[in-house]
Amino acid sequence: MKGLAIAAITLGLALAGCEANTSNVTNKLDEIAKRLDSIDKKLDQVQRGAARGQARRPARARPSADKVYSVPIEGAPSVGPEHAKVTIVKGFEFACPYCDRVRPTLDQLRKDYGDDVKIVYKHLLVHPQVATTPAYAACAAHKQGKYKEMEKLIWEKGFRAGRNLSRDNMEKLATELGLDQDRFKTDMDGSCKAVVQKDQSELRRVGAGGTPAFFINGRFLSGAQPIHNFKKLIDEELKKANKAIAGGATVNDYYAKQVVAKGLKKVQ
Numbered sequence: 577m578k579g580l581a582i583a584a585i586t587l588g589l590a591l592a593g594c595e596a597n598t599s600n601v602t603n604k605l606d607e608i609a610k611r612l613d614s615i616d617k618k619l620d621q622v623q624r625g626a627a628r629g630q631a632r633r634p635a636r637a638r639p640s641a642d643k644v645y646s647v648p649i650e651g652a653p654s655v656g657p658e659h660a661k662v663t664i665v666k667g668f669e670f671a672c673p674y675c676d677r678v679r680p681t682l683d684q685l686r687k688d689y690g691d692d693v694k695i696v697y698k699h700l701l702v703h704p705q706v707a708t709t710p711a712y713a714a715c716a717a718h719k720q721g722k723y724k725e726m727e728k729l730i731w732e733k734g735f736r737a738g739r740n741l742s743r744d745n746m747e748k749l750a751t752e753l754g755l756d757q758d759r760f761k762t763d764m765d766g767s768c769k770a771v772v773q774k775d776q777s778e779l780r781r782v783g784a785g786g787t788p789a790f791f792i793n794g795r796f797l798s799g800a801q802p803i804h805n806f807k808k809l810i811d812e813e814l815k816k817a818n819k820a821i822a823g824g825a826t827v828n829d830y831y832a833k834q835v836v837a838k839g840l841k842k843v844q
Contacts, residue, residue, distance in 0.1 A: 637843045639783035639796035641809065646839035647791045648778055649696045649831070651771075653714075653723035656686060656694035659828045661817035662810050663835070664693060667700035667779045667789035669707035670714070670730050670741055675788045678800035679731070685806055692814060697727070698775040700787050706741055708772070710734060713746035715768035716760045722753050729753065783843030793817075794835040 639645055647665045666682065668675040682695055699711045710730050717726030729749045734741050750760045779789060783796070790797040790806075793813040797805065817830055825834070 637783055638785075639791075639843050641795050641797060643796075644794035644835060644839040645782040645791060645796065645843070646836050646841050647698075647782060647794060648836055649698075652696050652698055652775070653718045653727075654694055654696040655724060657691045658694075659830070660694035661692045661821070661827060661830060662689070662694070662793055662813045663696060663831045664806075664810075665696045665698055665779075665791040667698050667775075667784045667791075668787050669699065669701045669703060670710035670735055671703040671707040671739070672787040674800040676731055676735060678788055681800070681803050681806065684803060685810070688807075689810065689814075693810065697723070698779055699772045700776055700779050700784055700789060701772070702785075702787055706739070709743050709746060709764075710741045711772045712764040712768040713750065713760075715771050716763035717750065717753065717755060719763050719767075720755050720759065722755060725753055726750070781842050782840065793831070794839040 649663065649665060652665075664682070664685070666675075666678075685693055686695065697714075699715075701707045701711060714723060714726050714730060717723055726749065729752065730741070730746070733749060734745055746764075747757065747761070750757060782791070784791075786798065788798075788800060792806070792809040793816075795809055795813070797809060817825075817827075817834075820830065820834060821827065
């Protein structure tokens with residue numbers, strides 16, 4: 577490995593300067609080609625040795641769209657009716673461009689399905705060094721009844737404004753919303769830490785590892801996918817819900833009884 581490091585440093589030095597003498601350039605290119613070949617051979621040897629000396633790590637279990645997972649939603653911010661035939665849980669963070677990109681898709685789903693669909697937001701931090709502060713801020717705003725407004729501001733005046741997800745900017749956005757600043761700061765530094773941790777634990781337990789991660793009545797869908805992929809699962813779940821309701825179930829407890837109570841408690 578020491579030889580690799582030396583070769584890499586030497587290569588970097590060779591590429592760092594510009595030379596007018598073409599013969600020198602040719603010689604340098606020949607040297608670089610030889611060094612690259614040597615690096616390739618050494619890397620191949622290292623990889624073969626690692627493969628012989630180490631057992632492969634088991635693949636991380638991933639959720640499947642064919643199964644229903646138990647994802648609690650009590651207390652989480654949401655848009656849509658209090659109770660719906662289909663509940664979409666969005667696991668996300670404010671540092672994820674794909675989480676921002678999928679927002680218009682979710683807005684369109686709400687328009688297309690009306691009160692049949694509810695969207696719930698849960699925090700899943702894959703870049704905690706930058707995503708933690710805005711997660712606490714959104715949580716603190718939710719405690720004052722302003723989650724949706726704060727979420728919009730964080731995306732538009734935080735993430736899209738030079739990725740400014742700093743504490744100072746979050747407090748500025750809270751002031752813009754007219755939130756109680758003392759309470760906002762206390763919640764950010766206190767109870768919201770447990771809320772965000774709980775969200776993550778619940779999502780990771782059922783296999784969510786990247787963002788955005790969706791659970792549509794407990795069925796997994798990963799990433800900012802085209803709207804028809806969402807609609808496929810929603811239509812299937814609507815059909816199931818309508819059948820259950822026709823058989824005596826109620827919309828008010830459908831998610832709690834059919835998804836949370838009966839769904840898988842962890843990924844298998």
